[in-house]
Amino acid sequence: MSGKTPGVNMTTLSALSEPNRMNIVELLRDGPLTVGEIADQLGLRQPQTSKHLKVLSDNGIVEVQAEANRRIYKLRAEPFQAMDSWIQSFRRVMQERFDNLDDYLKELQDKEKS
Amino acid sequence: MSGKTPGVNMTTLSALSEPNRMNIVELLRDGPLTVGEIADQLGLRQPQTSKHLKVLSDNGIVEVQAEANRRIYKLRAEPFQAMDSWIQSFRRVMQERFDNLDDYLKELQDKEKS
DNA sequence: GAGGAATATTCCTGTCAAAGAATATTTAAA
DNA sequence: TTTAAATATTCTTTGACAGGAATATTCCTC
Numbered sequence A, B: 001m002s003g004k005t006p007g008v009n010m011t012t013l014s015a016l017s018e019p020n021r022m023n024i025v026e027l028l029r030d031g032p033l034t035v036g037e038i039a040d041q042l043g044l045r046q047p048q049t050s051k052h053l054k055v056l057s058d059n060g061i062v063e064v065q066a067e068a069n070r071r072i073y074k075l076r077a078e079p080f081q082a083m084d085s086w087i088q089s090f091r092r093v094m095q096e097r098f099d100n101l102d103d104y105l106k107e108l109q110d111k112e113k114s
Numbered sequence C: 001g002a003g004g005a006a007t008a009t010t011c012c013t014g015t016c017a018a019a020g021a022a023t024a025t026t027t028a029a030a
Numbered sequence D: 001t002t003t004a005a006a007t008a009t010t011c012t013t014t015g016a017c018a019g020g021a022a023t024a025t026t027c028c029t030c
Helices: A010-016 A019-028 A035-042 A046-058 A078-097 A101-112 B010-016 B019-028 B035-042 B046-058 B078-097 B101-112
Strands: A062-067 A070-075 B062-067 B070-075
Touching: A010 A019, A010 A078, A010 B010, A019 A035, A019 A046, A019 A062, A019 A070, A035 A046, A035 A070, A046 A062, A046 A070, A078 B078, B010 B019, B010 B078, B019 B035, B019 B046, B019 B062, B019 B070, B035 B046, B035 B070, B046 B062, B046 B070
Parallel strands: none
Antiparallel strands: A062 A070, B062 B070
């Protein structure tokens, strides 16, 4: 009824839709990294890197572990599992529903008569 | 080397990160609809609906079929398949890599000595 | 061919988010 | 206990984008 999307909240997508954040996520695939390392490898400045990481963290995409001076960031599994099941739910509907325009056109014609 | 993300282009995510557009996509799961129907069911004004549909269309998420006066919009399978395989590629790495902070901490300590 | 649906487009405005620059905070090291 | 490294935070400016309102376009019907 409402605008709720089961499984995936939009904030996850919106967080990932920023190119630099997507790059950070791709980078973290290979394992946890510190802020400095992320900034280095992506050619970002430290403050923006921290800001992007904050967004990712606020959205549960990433989690931190403090280790002395540094903060180690790594991916969290949950949002990806959520996206996975969301996509899965699409896959089921795809082949059946996407392409049968014919049915719809008939429906349209029926409505015409009212 | 560049900022390219294999499989999913960021524009797909960015298009879906807008709540109304996500709602449109969710609505189109059940089959093709005209602009007017989409606007009605989501309580949107026609112009904004057309604009959102244009964005979805430009990003290949949706395709149009002109039927006389109306335009019938339906989902395209491709971007969802792309998202699916992107997510799949994550799933593989998840259990192995996400949680082994230990390895990384050792690496950090090793670097300390240089 | 005039009028009316259905849809697209344009212009304007306000909002929000990202980058830049500077600074604060925490912790290690000397 | 001063200094330096790693990270976070604040403030400001700028650009993109969504909504509102009005208008243009296409096509059907009479």
